[in-house]
Amino acid sequence: MNAYQIIFYILAAFILGTAILSVTSRKIFRSAIWLLFALIGIAGLYFWMEVEFIAAVQIVVYVGGIVVLIIFSIFLTQQSGKEMQRPPLMRMIASALAVLFGFAFAAVLIHQQGFAGYDGEFLDDMDRIGNALISTGDYGFSLPFEVVSILLLAAMIGCIVIALKAPFKSAPKGET
């Protein structure tokens, strides 16, 4: 077992451990911090696979953007030190069983498929990605790029509209 493999298994254990802690921790702020570590581990996995551009995007957008947004809204909406109430035992057992069976099914399927293929050297240098992103020819991605740009614009306007204080006086609760 060489260093490359050892690093992969350490990364995998790190990602899975922090992800499990993130969904089971009862303090929501700690849960967000564990999620942060899981996302950093996934970025490390992309570095391990030598897909550096995706790793950088992962760190910038997820670790730098989404987790910070989540932590902000935790601070805005609740006391971060308060423990969340424990889910009912039946629900925990049922969902753990469902998840284990689902994982077993998927693992058996993957194992039977027996992926062994590996074709050629993978090139993902920035030149290629940038050219494909704005090219309109074959294997060009300019249309999805524009569509995603419009989506981001719509999301931005939507956030502003949703988060604005309602200018009209809404009916008091209980009457509607």
Added chain:
Amino acid sequence: MTPVPVEHILFLSTALFFIGMYGLFTRRNLISMLMSVELILNSVNINFVVFNKYFHAGKLDGVFFTIFIITIAAAEAAVALAIIINLFRSHQSIDVEDAAELKEPPTPKGEYGVM
């Protein structure tokens, strides 16, 4: 050959997906559920990158799908958190059980009345 069997990376992403599902099943807090959704999206991203790198090395489709998924996840998180903060303003709670106005009212006739 690949240094690690590709199956093992796929097992990792499958496990991550089902950990996210577990969080989605057990949590009743909107922000925690959003965090579980982020885990699920990340497992999908790992799958796309693995299939692109190890099976279709000449193309870049998986990388682009990953980039677009990350973009959409960011937009989704921003809109969801705006909705959550708005919900907190009107309900003083972000528990999904408390946001049940659209459900059938608990008393058939009475305080809720006809809309």
